[in-house]
Amino acid sequence: MQKIGILIETTEGTLKKSNYGVISAAHGKGHELYAFVLDDRGSHHQDRLQAQGVQKIVEISSNAETSRWNPESRSKAIIQAMDHFDIHTLVGLTSAQGRDVLPRIAAFLDAPLVMDCIRVNLAEHIATKSQFSGKATASIKLDGTHFIFGIRPNAIDPVEAPCEAEVISYTVLSRTDRMTIKEVRRGKSKGIDLTEAEIIISGGRSMNSTDNFRILAECAEVMGAAVGASRAAVDAGYVPHSMQVGQTGTTVTPRLYIACGISGAIQHLAGMKTAGTVVAINKDPEAPIFKKCDYAIVGDLFEIVPILTRQLKRFLSA
Amino acid sequence: MAGGSAYYPLERKAMNIYVCVKHVPDSAANITIRDKTQFDESVVFLINPYDENAIEEALRLKERMGDSEVVIVTLGKESAGHTVRSALAMGADRGIFIQTNDYPDSILTAKALKTAILQDGRPDIIFTGKASIDSEGMQTMFRLAAEMDIPVATDVVGFSMANGRVTLERQAEAGATEVIEMTAPCVIGTGKGLNTPRYPKFKDIMMAKKKPVKQLDLAGLSLEKPAGSMTLLEFQPVEEDRYAQILKGDPEEVVRQLIERLRTEAKIF
Numbered sequence: 001m002q003k004i005g006i007l008i009e010t011t012e013g014t015l016k017k018s019n020y021g022v023i024s025a026a027h028g029k030g031h032e033l034y035a036f037v038l039d040d041r042g043s044h045h046q047d048r049l050q051a052q053g054v055q056k057i058v059e060i061s062s063n064a065e066t067s068r069w070n071p072e073s074r075s076k077a078i079i080q081a082m083d084h085f086d087i088h089t090l091v092g093l094t095s096a097q098g099r100d101v102l103p104r105i106a107a108f109l110d111a112p113l114v115m116d117c118i119r120v121n122l123a124e125h126i127a128t129k130s131q132f133s134g135k136a137t138a139s140i141k142l143d144g145t146h147f148i149f150g151i152r153p154n155a156i157d158p159v160e161a162p163c164e165a166e167v168i169s170y171t172v173l174s175r176t177d178r179m180t181i182k183e184v185r186r187g188k189s190k191g192i193d194l195t196e197a198e199i200i201i202s203g204g205r206s207m208n209s210t211d212n213f214r215i216l217a218e219c220a221e222v223m224g225a226a227v228g229a230s231r232a233a234v235d236a237g238y239v240p241h242s243m244q245v246g247q248t249g250t251t252v253t254p255r256l257y258i259a260c261g262i263s264g265a266i267q268h269l270a271g272m273k274t275a276g277t278v279v280a281i282n283k284d285p286e287a288p289i290f291k292k293c294d295y296a297i298v299g300d301l302f303e304i305v306p307i308l309t310r311q312l313k314r315f316l317s318a
Numbered sequence: 319m320a321g322g323s324a325y326y327p328l329e330r331k332a333m334n335i336y337v338c339v340k341h342v343p344d345s346a347a348n349i350t351i352r353d354k355t356q357f358d359e360s361v362v363f364l365i366n367p368y369d370e371n372a373i374e375e376a377l378r379l380k381e382r383m384g385d386s387e388v389v390i391v392t393l394g395k396e397s398a399g400h401t402v403r404s405a406l407a408m409g410a411d412r413g414i415f416i417q418t419n420d421y422p423d424s425i426l427t428a429k430a431l432k433t434a435i436l437q438d439g440r441p442d443i444i445f446t447g448k449a450s451i452d453s454e455g456m457q458t459m460f461r462l463a464a465e466m467d468i469p470v471a472t473d474v475v476g477f478s479m480a481n482g483r484v485t486l487e488r489q490a491e492a493g494a495t496e497v498i499e500m501t502a503p504c505v506i507g508t509g510k511g512l513n514t515p516r517y518p519k520f521k522d523i524m525m526a527k528k529k530p531v532k533q534l535d536l537a538g539l540s541l542e543k544p545a546g547s548m549t550l551l552e553f554q555p556v557e558e559d560r561y562a563q564i565l566k567g568d569p570e571e572v573v574r575q576l577i578e579r580l581r582t583e584a585k586i587f
Contacts, residue, residue, distance in 0.1 A: 011491065012429065021390075064468075070498075094456075095491070096473070096490055097491060099456055100472060100473070101462070103456060103457040107428075107457070107460040107461040107464035107465075110545050110546055111545075112425070112456055113424075113455075113548075115455060115456045115457065115549065116456070119510070126551065128554075130454060130556075131452065131453060132349045133452075133454070134556060135348075135349040135555045135556060136357075137553070137554045137556060137582040138551075138552070138553050138558055139554070140548050140550055140551065141548070141551050142546070143546060143547045143548075144545055144546025144547065145546065146584055177501075178469040178500060178501045179471070180498065180499045180503075181498055182485075182498065183320060183496070183497040183498070184490065184494055184495070184496050184497075185494060186493075187492055187495070191492060192492060192511020197407070199586070212334050216406070219451040220544070226492075242489060242493040242511075243493065248367075255584075255586060256580065256584065256586045276584070276586075277586060279576065279580075290562055292558075292560055294561055294563065295562065295563050295565060295579060295580075296562040296563065296565065297564075297565050297572055298564070298571060303569050304569055304573060305568050307570060307573045308577075315577055315587070
C-alpha cells in the first residue's frame with residue numbers, strides 16, 4: 001500500500017478544477033490517496049474529492065493566533081502532516097501557489113522534487129518534464145526518502161474513480177515570524193489564473209484599446225476561460241503585465257488557445273506552444289501564427305469574436 | 319520603492335549583496351540531443367534571463383544603500399566564466415566561480431552556493447532568478463534558503479529594503495499581488511516584471527576583465543553527499559508541428575465550423 005499525499009488547492013473556498021488532473025496522476029494499484037486541504041472546508045469538498053478517487057481527506061488547520069496561512073506556515077503544516085500520516089510521496093500543482101509551497105517542502109526535507117511534470121510514475125519515482133523552454137522533455141529519476149512532484153496544469157486528463165472518503169481533522173502548531181503577508185491586492189481581471197486555465201483567449205496589438213479587451217472578456221466568460229495578451233498589447237498599455245503570455249510573461253498550458261490579432265512572434269509562441277489546440281484569428285493571411293495553429297481564420301477579430309460569443313452561448317446552453 | 323533622490327541611511331553599514339547566476343543556452347538556440355543525456359553545447363550561452371533581473375535589482379540596492387558590494391556566484395563548467403564576466407560588466411564588484419564538469423542537481427547546487435557564500439562573507443541579502451530557462455527546476459533558491467535557514471520569496475515583482483527588513487511584491491494567482499514583509503538576510507527570487515536590466519557599455523565590459531573572480535572547485539568544497547537526488551535518465555525531442563486547417567466562408571459560417579471542429583475533433587466542448 002503506497003500512501004500518496006495530494007496538496008489540494010482552493011480559491012475562495014472552491015475546489016479548483018485543476019486539482020482533478022493531479023489526483024488522477026496519483027491513481028495507481030495499491031495507492032491510498034490522502035488529500036491535504038487547508039481551507040477548513042474538508043467536508044464541503046468531500047463529494048467532489050471522493051468522486052475523483054480520494055480515500056482520506058485530511059483537513060489541516062493551524063492553532064496559531066493568526067488563521068491566515070503564508071507559504072512558510074503552509075509548508076511546515078504539510079510537512080508535519082506527511083510525518084504524522086507517514087506519507088513519503090507528495091503531488092501538487094505547478095501553479096502560483098504550488099510553486100511557492102512544493103519547493104519549500106522539498107527543501108526542508110532535502111527531498112528530490114520535479115516541477116511542471118507532464119507524466120509521473122510514482123511507483124518507480126520517475127517524472128517527465130519540459131526542458132530548454134519546451135524544446136525538449138526530460139525523464140528524471142528521483143532518489144531519496146521522500147518524493148515530491150508538481151504537475152503541470154491540464155497535462156493529465158482527470159479520470160473519475162468514485163470511492164468513499166473519510167474526513168480527518170489534523171491540527172498543527174505552525175507559525176512563522178519571518179514572513180508576513182501584509183496585503184493581497186486583487187487583480188483587475190478576476191477569475192482563473194492564466195497558468196491553470198483550460199481555455200485562454202488572447203488579444204494582440206490589434207485590440208487597439210483597453211476597452212476593446214472587453215470583447216474577449218465576454219467570450220471568455222461564456223467559455224469559462226481566462227484572457228491573455230501578447231507583449232505588444234501589454235507594452236501599448238492596454239492590459240497589465242500579469243496578462244502577458246510569452247517568454248517575458250507567463251507560460252501557459254491550456255487545452256485551447258485562441259489568438260486574436262496576434263501576429264505570432266517567436267517569444268509569444270514560446271509561451272503557448274504546448275497548448276492542446278490553437279485557433280488563430282487574424283486579418284493578415286501572412287501572419288506567422290498561421291503556420292503554428294490548428295485552425296486558421298483569416299478575418300477581423302472584431303467581427304468574428306462577438307459572433308463566436310453569441311454562437312457559443314447558444315450552443316453551450318442547449 | 320523605486321529611487322528618486324538619494325537615500326541616506328541613518329547608520330551607514332556595509333551591505334553584502336550576493337547574486338546567484340547561471341550560465342544557460344540562449345532560448346533561441348537549437349537544442350540537438352546527443353547520446354540521450356547530452357546536447358550540443360556549441361550553441362550560444364548567456365546569463366539566465368531571470369538572473370539578469372536579479373543582478374539589476376542588486377545593483378539598484380547597492381546604489382541606494384551605498385557602501386555595499388555586489389558579488390556574483392556561479393556554479394558551472396569552465397565556459398560559465400563568460401557569464402561571470404558578463405555579470406561583472408553589468409556593474410557587480412566581484413565574482414565567485416565554482417567550477418565543475420558535472421551537471422549537479424538543485425540539491426547539490428544549493429549546497430555548493432551556500433558553502434561558497436558563507437566561506438566568503440556574511441550575506442545581507444541574496445538575489446537570484448526565479449527559475450533557470452534550461453532545467454526549469456524552479457527550486458534552487460528555496461533550497462539555498464533552507465540551507466542557510468533564512469526566509470525566501472519568489473516571483474518578486476517589487477522590492478525595497480530598510481533597517482534589516484524587506485518589503486516586496488509578489489506576483490500571485492490570477493493577476494493578484496501580495497505585499498510581503500520578510501526579515502533579512504533572505505533570498506529573493508526575481509521575476510521579469512521586477513525591473514529592466516541595464517545593458518553594459520563597452521567600457522564596462524573592458525573594466526569587468528579586471529574585476530576579481532575567486533576560482534573554486536566543486537570537489538574542493540567537500541560537500542556532504544545529499545540524502546536525495548534527481549538524475550537525468552534521458553532527453554526527448556519535442557515535435558511541434560501543427561497543420562493549420564483554414565476555415566472559409568462568411569463570418570457566421572466560419573464560426574459555426576470552428577465550434578463544430580472544436581467539439582468533434584479537438585473535443586473541447
